[in-house]
Amino acid sequence: MSDRKAPEKKLLKALAGEKTDSPPIWLMRQAGRYLPEYRKVRAEAGSFLDLCYSPKLAEEVTLQPIRRYGFDAAILFSDILVVPDALGQKVAFKEGEGPVLDPVTDSAGIAALGSPSGVKAALAPVYETVSRLKQSLPADVTLIGFAGAPWTVATYMVGGRGSPDQAAAKLLAYREPDTFQKLIDILVEATVEHLSAQVEAGAEALQIFDTWAGSLPELSFERFALKPARAIRAKLKARFPHVPVIAFPRGAGGMAEHYFRETGVEGLSLDTGVSPLVARDRLQPIGCLQGNLDPLLLVAGGAEMRAQAAHILEALGHGPFIFNLGHGIVPQTPPEHVGELVRLVKDFGA
């Protein structure tokens, strides 16, 4: 690290453990349906996956919230399910129903998946989007690439759709742990390939979304959430020592501290249910934190939004910190509330 130039961009500074004048801010799903300009592009794009695979349109929707709000980071417009799609599993997004996949439920289904080494060719349009963004983004905005974590992606691959309890994936993991491990191993490799290609195309930081980490009991969390994240972090570090990684093990609760230390990620994204005060004492000494305003506070706006955002800023804003939501922004969010939140965060410490 001795030859590393100190980062100039605010978000990268925070991830390097440096204090910034006010915290950088971006919001999960900031390119999305709450924006009229997004809905316009989306309506013209065909399917949701068509939009993900159209570099020009994906570039445009990624840029929209940057233009409107001046966020400190842009996150590539894409989806965590492009990886199973690249591995040859049929993925469709049905209106009002979410993603639907032909489920992979046994050894034969796992053996039939394509090789992780094929991901880079299959997802070439995604990396073209990244290259375009690298050119078009303002100089002070950090470009974040991302992927789903193996466990969360596996819940969709095995279950065939989203589910409140991840029952299908859990039952496979509990009944045939070695079979399930094979799927996780494939996903570790595929995720490293996918994130590496994003870095090669211009991504400057990476986020790994483990939306369903919190539903795993300790022994399974260790095996299927923590270890894969650690392996991904280590492999990326070997290739790109200067690219920081943020992990979002949603709902990890008391296991977050162990996860943060053991995976070696630079940033930990906190869900809405994490106490900023506890996080300040137990997690911020380990590295940069990110989070965690309730997306529904952004819908409500007003005094309650301001008070709870201030609570987060006062607890965490004095250490390395990135302001964000505790989960993705929701479609019914009034765009003007986002503007007010951005001003509030930028004014912190001023």
Next chain:
Amino acid sequence: MSDRKAPEKKLLKALAGEKTDSPPIWLMRQAGRYLPEYRKVRAEAGSFLDLCYSPKLAEEVTLQPIRRYGFDAAILFSDILVVPDALGQKVAFKEGEGPVLDPVTDSAGIAALGSPSGVKAALAPVYETVSRLKQSLPADVTLIGFAGAPWTVATYMVGGRGSPDQAAAKLLAYREPDTFQKLIDILVEATVEHLSAQVEAGAEALQIFDTWAGSLPELSFERFALKPARAIRAKLKARFPHVPVIAFPRGAGGMAEHYFRETGVEGLSLDTGVSPLVARDRLQPIGCLQGNLDPLLLVAGGAEMRAQAAHILEALGHGPFIFNLGHGIVPQTPPEHVGELVRLVKDFGA
């Protein structure tokens, strides 16, 4: 407490902070659809609420798992939504859809609710079930009464049904905190009345279910989950100093420690995502713990169920501890897996 006789029943010993030879065991929703004898009674009972309000049938289904497995505790067969029903809000359970209520969405709706003092009369059949159970239960089995916590009950009352994000209740709480507080205050009183009547009828321990506690951000958790639980605990303590209370603030994560200390409850029930190792170090010094096997491990059974149950027992079984699931038992659970689990827990330490 000086004139208090040491409890004889295993579950009450654990809640008094005493070590037991092997941990007592019961399972959330142990009277339920996974049992053929339950499905038989359920089919004859009319609606789900009819079953809750039929003392003879509710007694029978409460006893069924005790007969079959010899659990250390029986939990009254009832539902958390009998309280809004008693307050005059229309509640129906629709097959395959769950509970449906006429939503209470504003001050007028809250003002139209009945008085908490009417709960005891409205729910007389429930207390008759408790009285019957007091007579029919084996002498070594503890009878647990229960209620939903105000926040969780409010999510159903305001939303009109279950929801993955509790959006309706949160938006009311965020937009009109004082209006929402009035609803919470009514529910605190109603819950105290309901739990008191269960104790008067023979309940020996109480559990408060806050299923959605974990979705609240810190300031809201403090106001709408922790403070109501503390108020309920204090009011019950004044009336029934020797009746222990278990709270289940599901998903509370890092806030569980603060909640456990501040509410003064004797027992804390842990969800599946809580690390037994972290709980042993941070929570068990405060009081008795309960939990937290993944209900899907009980569906899967086999080596994985045994290994993860053993992990919980080894971490927590040496202090005051009640073995339970991390959430309610699910309908597809094979009854023989429950029998194996009970034997495994009873053999612990032998």
